[in-house]
Amino acid sequence: MKSKKAIESLSITTEIVLPNDTNNLDNLMGGRLLHWMDIATAIAAHRHCGRIVVTASVNNVSFAKAIPAGSIVTLEAKVSRAFTSSMEVIVDVWMENNQHKGKVKCNEAIYTFVAVDQLGNPIDVPSLVAETKEEKSRFEGALRRRQLSLILSGRMKPSEATELKALFA
Numbered sequence: 271m272k273s274k275k276a277i278e279s280l281s282i283t284t285e286i287v288l289p290n291d292t293n294n295l296d297n298l299m300g301g302r303l304l305h306w307m308d309i310a311t312a313i314a315a316h317r318h319c320g321r322i323v324v325t326a327s328v329n330n331v332s333f334a335k336a337i338p339a340g341s342i343v344t345l346e347a348k349v350s351r352a353f354t355s356s357m358e359v360i361v362d363v364w365m366e367n368n369q370h371k372g373k374v375k376c377n378e379a380i381y382t383f384v385a386v387d388q389l390g391n392p393i394d395v396p397s398l399v400a401e402t403k404e405e406k407s408r409f410e411g412a413l414r415r416r417q418l419s420l421i422l423s424g425r426m427k428p429s430e431a432t433e434l435k436a437l438f439a
């Protein structure tokens with residue numbers, strides 16, 4: 271199976287925060303942002319493998335800054351690493367509004383997707399070629415994040431997590 275470049279999986283989505291998207295403080299509801307992030311990351315995963323993908327986990331979500339009503343929200347999702355049938359996808363969330371000049375990064379999340387066939391069985395995905403400094407950094411960190419996730423879910427013994435052990439050696 272041929273490798274793909276990270277840029278080939280890029281998904282950029284733009285939304286505007288409308289009153290129906292906000293909480294009592296007139297900020298974007300976290301659930302709405304999670305919904306938008308899930309869609310953007312699913313598109314990136316699909317672009318990487320060209321197959322049906324399902325969300326396996328949401329490994330990390332950071333709500334660093336509130337996003338006020340009327341803001342323009344841009345979600346940039348890209349596959350950071352592909353394993354056998356799964357892909358880690360990182361989404362960066364940027365906002366623009368009258369209070370800030372230009373885009374301000376306000377949130378990020380890490381999702382894991384699995385490519386499946388028509389019956390829902392996992393299938394192999396292309397490997398990923400990281401090119402930029404950021405892509406290489408995220409690629410290298412993905413294996414550690416995967417091992418930690420597998421340990422926490424009970425699917426890997428801590429003694430088998432070679433990448434994580436290397437951090438403490």
